[in-house]
Amino acid sequence: MRQDLFRGHLETLLLAVLEDGPRHGYAISQELAVRSGGVLSYPTGSLYPALRRLETAGLIQGDWAGDSGRQRRTYELTAAGRRTLAADKQDWQQFTTAVESVLRLA
Amino acid sequence: MRQDLFRGHLETLLLAVLEDGPRHGYAISQELAVRSGGVLSYPTGSLYPALRRLETAGLIQGDWAGDSGRQRRTYELTAAGRRTLAADKQDWQQFTTAVESVLRLA
DNA sequence: GTCTACATGTAGACCGCCTACATAAGGAGA
DNA sequence: TCTCCTTATGTAGGCGGTCTACATGTAGAC
Numbered sequence A, B: 001m002r003q004d005l006f007r008g009h010l011e012t013l014l015l016a017v018l019e020d021g022p023r024h025g026y027a028i029s030q031e032l033a034v035r036s037g038g039v040l041s042y043p044t045g046s047l048y049p050a051l052r053r054l055e056t057a058g059l060i061q062g063d064w065a066g067d068s069g070r071q072r073r074t075y076e077l078t079a080a081g082r083r084t085l086a087a088d089k090q091d092w093q094q095f096t097t098a099v100e101s102v103l104r105l106a
Numbered sequence C: 001g002t003c004t005a006c007a008t009g010t011a012g013a014c015c016g017c018c019t020a021c022a023t024a025a026g027g028a029g030a
Numbered sequence D: 001t002c003t004c005c006t007t008a009t010g011t012a013g014g015c016g017g018t019c020t021a022c023a024t025g026t027a028g029a030c
Helices: A011-019 A025-037 A044-056 A079-104 B008-017 B024-035 B043-056 B079-101
Strands: A061-062 A073-077 B060-064 B074-076
Touching: A011 A025, A011 A073, A011 A079, A011 B074, A011 B079, A025 A044, A025 A073, A025 B079, A044 A061, A044 A073, A061 B043, A061 B079, A073 A079, A079 B008, A079 B024, A079 B043, A079 B079, B008 B024, B008 B043, B008 B060, B008 B074, B024 B043, B024 B074, B043 B060, B043 B074
Parallel strands: none
Antiparallel strands: A061 A073, B060 B074
16 A cells, blocks of 8 residues: 555654564564554665654664674663653544544544 | 644545535635544645646546636546545555554554 | 635745665574 | 575665745625
8 A cells, every 4th residue: 555644653653663662673663564464664764764863852762782793773762752652642543533534434 | 733644645635525526725625624623724835736736647627617707726526536535545444554553542 | 995715826945754775794504 | 605585774865745935816894
């Protein structure tokens, strides 16, 4: 399906995956695909910049986990991130309600 | 709420409003606001270019309704527009299902 | 005669995401 | 050990839909 429907929702989705606990980028990407039944898949060129934006915004905190030589940056939600996620979920409800009443699906 | 959530959905919303019958741009805009309970409102700089894109794509057909001196371009769905709208509705269901399973709302 | 609502449109810029590319380590199999 | 796939992260440049700001004109109310 059209991938561009997800525009504007990536950061919310990332926060939601991290709600279950710390994860690194690649794992987040895989979990997005699994949880969505294979519908959601973001290219790395979208994923990693988005994680950096969230970190810069103080919504997640990243840490280089140095397990052997392999580089892995593990992220976890901050308090601000949890608040933003909660607000995003409310926005989502409003959003779908509005669209579905226009589409006559509600 | 964040207006940018609606990115990528404008054209579908426009088709949905026209499903009820022909309308001109300004009326479409108002009906979007009413049907969505005031949540949805697009500036004219978004609305009119979008209508032209839909017309160029053959999904709607426009006609200058010359009622007195006032200029009004009335649009109606084409057969292709109806097909696209139906497909968009299906996409919407998939989209919300995917997002809600990630957000743990489903 | 002025103000608000009606009605449509263009120009330019913004910005989130995509495409394409770049890098490198770990593990499996030949 | 050589190769290949998976794991893992990232940058550069561009696209495109939307927004902001501006521009234009009519109809009706007060």
